[in-house]
Amino acid sequence: MANRIFSGVQPTGQLHLGNYLGAIRNFVALQGDYECLYCMVDMHAITMWQDPKELTQATRTVAASFLAAGLDPKRNIIFNQSRVPAHAELAWIFNCVARLGWLNRMTQFKEKAGKQRENASVGLYAYPVLMAADILVYKATHVPVGEDQKQHLELTRDIAQKFNHDFGVEFFPITEPIIQGEATRVMSLRDGTKKMSKSDPSDYSRINLTDGPDQIADKIRKARTDPHPLPETIEELEKRPEADNLVGIYAALDDITRHQVLHHFGGKLFSDFKAQLIDLAVARLGPIGTEMQRLVKDPDHIDGVLANGAERAAAMAAPILREAKRIVGFLGA
Numbered sequence: 001m002a003n004r005i006f007s008g009v010q011p012t013g014q015l016h017l018g019n020y021l022g023a024i025r026n027f028v029a030l031q032g033d034y035e036c037l038y039c040m041v042d043m044h045a046i047t048m049w050q051d052p053k054e055l056t057q058a059t060r061t062v063a064a065s066f067l068a069a070g071l072d073p074k075r076n077i078i079f080n081q082s083r084v085p086a087h088a089e090l091a092w093i094f095n096c097v098a099r100l101g102w103l104n105r106m107t108q109f110k111e112k113a114g115k116q117r118e119n120a121s122v123g124l125y126a127y128p129v130l131m132a133a134d135i136l137v138y139k140a141t142h143v144p145v146g147e148d149q150k151q152h153l154e155l156t157r158d159i160a161q162k163f164n165h166d167f168g169v170e171f172f173p174i175t176e177p178i179i180q181g182e183a184t185r186v187m188s189l190r191d192g193t194k195k196m197s198k199s200d201p202s203d204y205s206r207i208n209l210t211d212g213p214d215q216i217a218d219k220i221r222k223a224r225t226d227p228h229p230l231p232e233t234i235e236e237l238e239k240r241p242e243a244d245n246l247v248g249i250y251a252a253l254d255d256i257t258r259h260q261v262l263h264h265f266g267g268k269l270f271s272d273f274k275a276q277l278i279d280l281a282v283a284r285l286g287p288i289g290t291e292m293q294r295l296v297k298d299p300d301h302i303d304g305v306l307a308n309g310a311e312r313a314a315a316m317a318a319p320i321l322r323e324a325k326r327i328v329g330f331l332g333a
């Protein structure tokens with residue numbers, strides 16, 4: 001089977017350095033080698049409350065970040081999920097394939113639902129099933145994501161396997177995750193044990209893709225570190241979460257390994273290292289932020305890209321969904 005890539009980003013809140021290094025940057029690297037679909041997953045977004053106007057705007061902003069980071073809308077299919085109903089239709093079939101016991105193990109649901117489990121939406125619980133449908137409705141073979149999505153991708157494999165087994169077919173592929181680079185799990189700048197996230201109340205915890213040079217510099221300068229100079233070995237680095245995070249970010253932004261970063265900065269003061277990291281981050285992220293600001297001023301252009309992407313995505317999904325329905329025994333498929 002030909003290789004095909006699918007990945008999604010939720011249009012909620014501010015896109016940050018974690019989204020960029022863990023996901024978007026890899027999307028750009030993979031275009032050309034594969035047939036790629038990149039999606040604003042607005043149906044996933046509403047599993048938690050979203051203000052309707054902000055959801056529309058955030059969908060455009062995520063699209064703008066994809067384009068600004070270098071994704072070519074001709075070579076790739078860029079669209080928003082809710083426009084292609086095949087995702088929701090296949091998700092229903094998968095709701096009947098996935099088991100409650102599997103979903104009960106999902107750590108992201110536990111984190112997001114928190115103590116208010118009874119009050120979480122049914123959609124939040126079924127979230128990983130919709131994610132499996134996103135991927136398999138195109139028979140995608142590879143999915144580039146950050147480390148936090150690993151468990152969801154294992155569930156996608158389980159669903160594909162159970163569908164194939166239950167119906168005695170070899171229909172859905174067993175999808176491979178692509179979790180690559182030196183920053184597959186970027187941590188908060190305020191707390192090296194917490195993931196950098198859109199929902200952290202402190203803006204100082206993350207670098208947003210739209211932050212200007214002064215904000216980037218300020219946030220890196222204030223980033224938490226321990227009082228010691230930078231370690232000389234990876235072994236020592238791994239015992240110091242804040243140092244490890246910053247070194248990982250440097251390595252990813254400069255396309256080198258952590259080991260090479262330590263070779264250069266081991267034994268030096270954090271103030272020296274941070275000054276270099278600021279220059280590097282501004283050089284890499286500045287142009288993306290500027291281009292995003294320019295693109296969001298032209299919503300008609302973005303809307304056109306998404307409409308075109310949705311049309312191409314729908315055409316690709318249609319025969320696969322039809323066949324899945326036929327396999328299940330739905331009359332008229």
Ligand code: AMP
Nearest residue numbers: 010018019022023145146184185186196
């Ligand atoms: P989300 O914002 O949850 O829709 O995530 C979009 C993509 O960014 C997914 O592939 C995530 O795995 C990735 N991602 C989100 N946060 C981080 C992080 N802190 N470090 C690395 N990757 C991340």
Ligand code: TRP
Nearest residue numbers: 006007008009010041131134143
């Ligand atoms: N759950 C992913 C996240 O929050 C977003 C997502 C939805 C996704 N569907 C997907 C990622 C399909 C990869 C493939 O990051």
